[in-house]
Amino acid sequence: MAVFWSLAVSTCVIMEGFDSILVPNFYAYPTFQRKYGEFVGVTEQTKSGYQLSATWMAAIGTASGVGAVLGTVLNGYLVDRFGQKRVLLGALCVLSCLIFMTFFAPNIQVLMIGQFLCGFPWGIFATVAPSYSSEVLPMALRAYLSSFTNMSFIIGQIICAIVLRIFLERDDEWGFRIPFGFQWIWPTFLIPLLSFAPESPWYLVRKGRLDEAEKSLRRLQSRTAKIDPKETLANIIHTNNLEQSLQIGTSYIDCFRGFELRRTEIACLCFAGQNFSGLSFGYNATYFYEQVGLSAETTYTLSLFGTGLALLATLANWFLVMPYFGRRKIYTTSMLVMALILYVIGVLNVWTSHNFIAFSQALLTLLWTIVFQLSVGQLGWSLPGEVSSTRLRTKTICLARNAYYLVGFIGGVVQPYMMNPQALNWRGYTGLFWGTTAILTWVWAWFRLPETKDRTYEELDILFAKRIDAREFESTNVHALDANEMQQLARKAANDTASGGGSPGWDIVDEREPLTNTDEAEGSGSALSPSQEVGDDEERLLPRIVPGQDVGGKI
Numbered sequence: 001m002a003v004f005w006s007l008a009v010s011t012c013v014i015m016e017g018f019d020s021i022l023v024p025n026f027y028a029y030p031t032f033q034r035k036y037g038e039f040v041g042v043t044e045q046t047k048s049g050y051q052l053s054a055t056w057m058a059a060i061g062t063a064s065g066v067g068a069v070l071g072t073v074l075n076g077y078l079v080d081r082f083g084q085k086r087v088l089l090g091a092l093c094v095l096s097c098l099i100f101m102t103f104f105a106p107n108i109q110v111l112m113i114g115q116f117l118c119g120f121p122w123g124i125f126a127t128v129a130p131s132y133s134s135e136v137l138p139m140a141l142r143a144y145l146s147s148f149t150n151m152s153f154i155i156g157q158i159i160c161a162i163v164l165r166i167f168l169e170r171d172d173e174w175g176f177r178i179p180f181g182f183q184w185i186w187p188t189f190l191i192p193l194l195s196f197a198p199e200s201p202w203y204l205v206r207k208g209r210l211d212e213a214e215k216s217l218r219r220l221q222s223r224t225a226k227i228d229p230k231e232t233l234a235n236i237i238h239t240n241n242l243e244q245s246l247q248i249g250t251s252y253i254d255c256f257r258g259f260e261l262r263r264t265e266i267a268c269l270c271f272a273g274q275n276f277s278g279l280s281f282g283y284n285a286t287y288f289y290e291q292v293g294l295s296a297e298t299t300y301t302l303s304l305f306g307t308g309l310a311l312l313a314t315l316a317n318w319f320l321v322m323p324y325f326g327r328r329k330i331y332t333t334s335m336l337v338m339a340l341i342l343y344v345i346g347v348l349n350v351w352t353s354h355n356f357i358a359f360s361q362a363l364l365t366l367l368w369t370i371v372f373q374l375s376v377g378q379l380g381w382s383l384p385g386e387v388s389s390t391r392l393r394t395k396t397i398c399l400a401r402n403a404y405y406l407v408g409f410i411g412g413v414v415q416p417y418m419m420n421p422q423a424l425n426w427r428g429y430t431g432l433f434w435g436t437t438a439i440l441t442w443v444w445a446w447f448r449l450p451e452t453k454d455r456t457y458e459e460l461d462i463l464f465a466k467r468i469d470a471r472e473f474e475s476t477n478v479h480a481l482d483a484n485e486m487q488q489l490a491r492k493a494a495n496d497t498a499s500g501g502g503s504p505g506w507d508i509v510d511e512r513e514p515l516t517n518t519d520e521a522e523g524s525g526s527a528l529s530p531s532q533e534v535g536d537d538e539e540r541l542l543p544r545i546v547p548g549q550d551v552g553g554k555i
Helices: 002-010 013-026 030-036 054-082 084-103 108-136 139-146 148-167 174-194 201-206 210-220 229-245 252-256 260-276 286-291 296-321 327-351 355-374 376-387 390-419 427-448 457-465 483-499 517-523
Strands: 506-509 544-547
Touching: 002 108, 002 148, 002 174, 013 054, 013 108, 013 148, 013 174, 013 286, 013 296, 030 174, 054 084, 054 108, 054 390, 084 108, 084 174, 108 148, 108 201, 108 376, 108 390, 148 174, 148 296, 148 376, 201 210, 201 229, 201 390, 210 229, 229 390, 229 457, 252 260, 252 390, 260 327, 260 376, 260 390, 260 427, 260 457, 286 296, 286 355, 286 390, 286 427, 296 355, 296 376, 327 355, 327 376, 327 427, 355 376, 376 390, 376 457, 390 427
Parallel strands: none
Antiparallel strands: 506 544
């Protein structure tokens, strides 16, 4: 059942995926151009005679992104107070009302405001879905179904591409208004379905509602499962207590304290890396196809074909890539390959007077799409949920998604100016710009992105607390820390928080008998080196955390 509810929640992202290519594709839509554009004369690049200015293209393209940024920030507070389920249902209801603005928009100004307001619930969907999936799924399925959020995004894009292709031939305003109206389909069945979804047990544990957490766990597992929900609940409480002992709070400011700053950086740049890899240019490059001289029919056919390839690449990632390769290797290798593809597109622009060169550039964007969805397209969704601590997961994912939106916002502003024939008119040379940003992201990932494959949340907490180098995460063997080293980490975390003007310390009380000399020799080293086993006794009890007292209290 955990798989079913994870898929159901991720389905909400279909709406954001639908919209992500809806408006950008309308830029090349003849009826949309006539309604909201300005007459510039019939040319080979502007066959309708109308063209949206680069300013309005940038404004509309980024409006929903700005709204989504604000929506994700708001989501961090709302989920803490109301839980993921109620926030999700509320966002679906609000979106159902806001769609009326874009559907009936009489002018481009109202359309932009409607896109901005719709961005709020889209931002909530994009952050609740991976957070919920990472909290309700077992470790073996964590990366796969967390990245199903990305597949939902692609499904939305496929539906949008099909709808656009169907209504391309219409010569009236319904040619673009009906595609806007398709967004009402999802809330119609998602609201009643998600009303029965269980709340995240991790959220309930953080709120001290343990009985409800156990009931939620029972609903999330199948009736034939042999795992005792009480044991799973104990592990959740165990990890929550570990993070409390490491001074991990639950506010946005805690995401930037101590070793949590490193986790936030990784989550943000992994997600933003999707845009740095050239997403604004290489993915669904309908406007680019038009600018290099391809017909409207060829343009939308290629767009639909590319989105279908993206879906197939996502499935291939699940079965052929993710099971056999680590997250770090997939991310770094693919980023380098995408950079090379973008550079080739840029170099080919020298010879675009030849028709086959323009078509070759279009095919290279499809190749870029395949590589993207085999790698960064998936990991951008799953890695933030893996590297974040459980107590700060929702807020870390919100910050990571905001980093994505911020870079996307910048890309949405500069991309039209680089492509628009009334502005820079770079066309294929734009690939050189995005190829450079992809190379810089590859350099960052090589030095800063750790391996998280097959790691439990407790193990990741320990590795980050010990400040292990990113390139040594995979080779470091971690079991549960013993009580002595746990106390050392907790004291250090408390000192980090105190030096940063943080919250009061904690009194750490070991409720087990003192360690023997043998135990200390085996488990309490001050440093953790690659391939070194940390503590052999996994039965040790973690320290009890007592809030509101000095860290210098009873140890």
